[in-house]
Amino acid sequence: MTSPVRVVVVDDHAMFRRGVIAELEAAGAGEVEVLAQAADVDEAVTAVAAHRPDVVLLDVHLPGGGGVEVMRRGQSPETRYLALSVSDAAEDVIGTIRGGARGYVTKTITGPELVSAIRRVADGDAVFSPRLAGFVLDAFAGSIEVAAVDEDLDxxxxxxxxxxxxxxxxxxxxxxxxxxxxxxxxxxxxxxxxxxxxxxxxxxxxxxxxxxxxxx
Known part of the structure; x- marks a missing residue:
């Protein structure tokens, strides 16, 4: 039997964090172990440094600089990042992937689907909600002018x-x-x-x- 994936949950809404953790405990019993939770960039970076999780489940918009700032400051060889966001906007998806995330799923995802996504990211796969995968492919194909979008949005x-x-x-x-x-x-x-x-x-x-x- 494989070891559970060690996870840190990062989101600035306490009720949503509790809901995600409850879903993971219900749908991912034995597959996922939630080590800690965080509400902003500083808390997230501290949690990553303290626990060295396999996967960080990361909201994109966070106080203190956003999910990309967490990935920039919270780098560790054993940790992968999976974005879980209400946003399905192209610049959020592309910017987050460019920032270092291995996947991006929206908050409409079910508990079992989320457990599967976490497991796949921990195993090294890239995981996207179907529509969001198109944004990433378009960006690499040149259909979206990523540099121009980022420059304006910055x-x-x-x-x-x-x-x-x-x-x-x-x-x-x-x-x-x-x-x-x-x-x-x-x-x-x-x-x-x-x-x-x-x-x-x-x-x-x-x-x-x-x-x-x-x-x-």
Whole structure:
């Protein structure tokens, strides 16, 4: 019988972390062992250094610099990273893989599927949700201009990216504020900063910019 895969779960939402751990314990009994959990970049890096897990189950958007920062600071030869995110945007998928993740799955995944993905990543496979695999293939084929996308997005903070994506999808400021648990005034401030950094003049231009880069 093979040893259980040793896992650290990283997500900034405590309820979601507990839910994931419960799913892994139920669906992966004997296959997965959760060593620790973390809510931000610093906690995640500390947990990786302390436990040297086989797999880190990693959210993409985290306080302190995001999942890519965890991978940059939390490098160890025996540890592989599997992104588990609500986002299925091309720049998140490609940026996370470029940052060092061995796979990327969305939070619609079932418990048994997640256990299987963790096991496969631990064994050295690359694992993607079906639609997301297409983004990676397109990037390597040159259909997505990865460098250009990254250069533009690097100008934006994590929060500005979240606001940008929702506004580009047609959300009203009030809806963005409710979705991100911030004030309407803060949304307006972020939106002004996004338009200035991207050298755009309107929501319509932002939507077209995001659509051209497959960020919606």
């Amino acid at each position: 100008r934006l903070t994590e929060r500005e990216r979240e606001v940008m994506r929702l506004i580009a999808r047609g959300y009203a400021y009030k809806e963005v504020a409710k979705e991100l648990f911030i004030s309407i005034k803060t949304v307006e401030t972020h939106m002004s900063s996004v338009l200035r950094k991207l050298q755009l003049s309107s929501r319509h231009e932002l939507s077209r910019w995001a659509s051209d880069r497959r960020l919606l």
